[in-house]
Amino acid sequence: MEGPREKTTAQKSTETSKRVRLMVKDLAQKAHEARAKQEPIAYLFIASFYDDILRAMDIVTVGTENYAGLCAAKMVAEPFLAKAESEGYPRNLCTYATCGLGFDAMRRDLGGAMPPNAPDGGMEQPTVMLGTGMMICDPRYKWYQAAQRYTGAPLHVLGLLNPSHYYTHADFREFRDYYIRYVMEELRGLVEFLEQRTGRRMNWDRLSEVVDLSEKTIKVWHDTYQLRKAVPAPMPTEDALSAMVPGYFMMGTQLAYDFYRELYDEIKYRVDHKIGTITDEKYRLLWALSLPPWYGLVIFNYFESRGAVFPIEMVYHPPPPPQIPDAVTDPIERMAWRFYDAMTQRYEKARNHTGDPWVEWFLELIEDYKLDGVVFHQAMTCRTIHTGQLHQMNILKKHTDKPVLLLEGDIVDVRNYNEEATHKRIDFFIEILEQYKARHAQ
C-alpha cells in the first residue's frame, strides 16, 4: 500500500519501495483507460491467488481494499464511511468495505461521475465483481453482494477454500485431494463466468506462462524477505506495506517480477554493507498478524524514534513458494496447489507442538529474525484477522517469554484511534523491552 510514503519515511527506506506510489497511480490510470475504451474491469480482493486468470484474459482489476487504504492514508475516507452509514451499514463493519460501499453509493448518486476528492481519479465502475467464500473473511463475498445495489455489476463468488487453520486434529491426507479438486473446479467456473460476462476468451497457453511468472515472482519475493533476517534490519515493515502492492495487486505481471528482483538486489546490497533502517537498532519487533492503521502509519516512526524497528511482519507477507509435485503441469491445477499448500504448511508442525499453526509461525519468525518482542494491532472493524489475537497471545506466552504489546485502532476509521494513548502504551512497552533485554543480558 502506498500509505507510508505519504506519512512516514523510515530513516533508510528502500529506494525500490518508493516506486510503489507511482505503480499504484498507474494501476488506477489503467482502469480509467479501460473505462474510456469500454474494456472490462473487475473489482478484486487482495491476495486472491487467482489473479493469473485475469492477467491471462487481459482484464484490468481494481483492488477495492487497496483503494480504501489509500483513502485512509490521504485522510479522505470519512465522507465515504459516513455515506455508507447513512445507507444503513453499521459503523463497526469492515471499514474497507464501508469505505468502498460509500464510494460506490456516491458514484451511483452522481450518475457515474467520480465523487469529489477521490484519490487517483477514483475507482472505476466495474464490469464484474469477484468475491470469494471461505477465503480469509466473510466480507469477501458479503461486501460485493451488498455493492450490487450500487454497481449493478454481476458478482461471481468462488468457493475457494481455506482449510481451517485450526483443523489440527485431523489428518490432511484425508482431505487434500478433494480440496484441490474443488478449487480447480471453482477456478474453471471463474474462467467460464469471465468469458460469458466480459467477452474475453481464455488463452490457456498464456495462462501457463502467467502461472510460471507468478511462481517465479513468489519465489524471488520470498527470497527477498529471507534477507530481512539480517542485523541491522535492512528493510522495515513500513516499506513492506508498500512493497506488497506488486505481489498482492499485480501478481502475474512482469512488472511485479522485476520489482522484487530489484528489491532483492537492493536489500542484498544493504545486508552486505550492514546498512540498517535506523542508526541505533536496540529492539527488533514482530508486527503480528494485524492490519496496520493506514491513517496513522507514523506510529512506525514513533517506534523507530525509541530505537525499535520491525524487521518483519505477518501481514502482507509473501506466500511460501508452493511445493507442487512435478507431474502437475496444468496451470489451473498448479494454482490450486499453490493455494492449498500455502494454507497447510504448518499444519503437521502445529499438531505436534502448539496446536496452532499461527503460533508456530510466530515462533519461527521470532527465532529466525532474532526478534525481541511482538506488537499486535487490533483493528476494530476487521473481525476476521483481529479476533483470536488474545488466544494467540495466550498460547504464545506458553512458548516464549518475549514481551507482547496490543495496540488498538482501525484500518481506515480514524475515529477508532487515540494517538496519545497509543504513544503511552508504546513508551511503556519500550521500558518492558529494556528490562527484558537487561535481564537476558545478565
Place this chain on the structure above:
Amino acid sequence: MSAGMAKVEEVFRDRSKRARELQAEGKKVIGCLCTFAPVEFITAAGLVPYRMAGSMRKPAELVEHHLETIACSFTRSVLDLGLAGDYSFLDGFVIPHSCDNIVKLYGIWAQTVKHEYGHFVNVPHTTSKASLEFFEAELNVFRKSLERYIGREITDEDLHRSIALHNRQRALVRQLYEFRKEDPPMISGAQVTRIIGAITSLPVAEGNELLESLMPEVREGRYVNKKGKAPRLMIYGTGNDDVPFVEMVEQVGARVVVDDLCHGTRAYWFDVGTAGNPVAAIAKSYLEKINCPRTYRQSPGTHQEDLENRFGYLYQFAQDFKVDGIILYVIMYCDTHAFDAPDIVEYLKSKRVPVLYLEEQYQTSATGRLKTRVQAFLETIA
C-alpha cells in the same frame, strides 16, 4: 399448565439434566453449534446431539481473556459458558464453518474447553455443483471421524433412520408454527423459544415425543392469550436462542408469531431428502435449503430480482402468518447479517412491510432502551 408444557419448562430450566442422565447410562453427548452442524450423523452414530446455546441472562466475563469484544457477542456468550464449565459435561463437540466468528470459536474452544471428541465441518459458502461435491466429501470425512470415535461403522441404513427422525422433528415444529397462524396465536413466541430450547437438548426421538405430547394441548387452546388484538410480529436475526428478547417484545404488547432465526424456522423449514445416497441428500439440503446470509445466493439478474431471490421467503412468511411488522434483530458484530440488513430493509419497504432494525449485543437484548424502541415501533404500526 398441562403435562407437555410443564415438561418443556422443566427441561428448559436445566437443559443439560437429561443429557447427564443419559451419560450415567453410558450414552455419549455431542455439543453442536449452529444450524449447519449436521446432526443427522450424530444421531446415526448412536450419540446424542445437544445444541449449544448462549445465555442472555449472564454477562460474559471469563471470555475477556480469550476472545475480543469485537467478536460477535453470541459467540462470546457461548465461549463464556464453556470456560465457566457449563459445557464440561459434553463428551465432544462439532462446530461447522458457518461464519468467521464460529470458525474462530472452534479453534479457541478446542484448546480451552476440551472434550474427548472434536470435529470441524467445513461448509462452503456457495451452492455451485463443485461446492456440493466438496461438501459431500467433507461430510464423509465427518462420518469417518465419528466412526473412529464410536468404534463401528455408520451404515446408510443408520443415516436413513436418523434422517427420518430429524425430518419428523422438523415436521412437528412446522406443525407447531401452524398454530401461530391463528389470531390470537395459540402459542406465544416465548413459549416456542422454550420448546425449541428443550427439544434441542434431548435425543431427537425424545424431542419428538415431547412435541407430540404438546400438540393436543396447544390445539385445545390452553395457551392462547386472548387479551384483545395485538400487533403480530416476525423476528428476523441470528442466535436468538434465549427468551428475554422475545419475552420483552411480547410483554410490551406484541405477539411474536413467526421468526427467521437459527433457533427457529431456519433449522426446521426444510427436510433432508430421503431417496438415494443419504450423505448427498444431507449436503444438498443443508447447503441449498437453509436460509442464512452466510450462504451466498447468486443473483438471477437485476437488483430487484436478487432481493426477491434472497428475501422472498421472508415476505412469504409475513403473508402466511399475517404479520404487521418485522423486527430485524442483528447481533452486534455479526457481519453476514449486517451486510444484508440494508437490502432487507429496502426489500420489505418495497413490499410495504414495516421494519424495525435493531443492532444489539446479545446479552443486552432486553434492556430498557431496546424496550422503548420496540414500543415506539408498535405505536407506528398500531
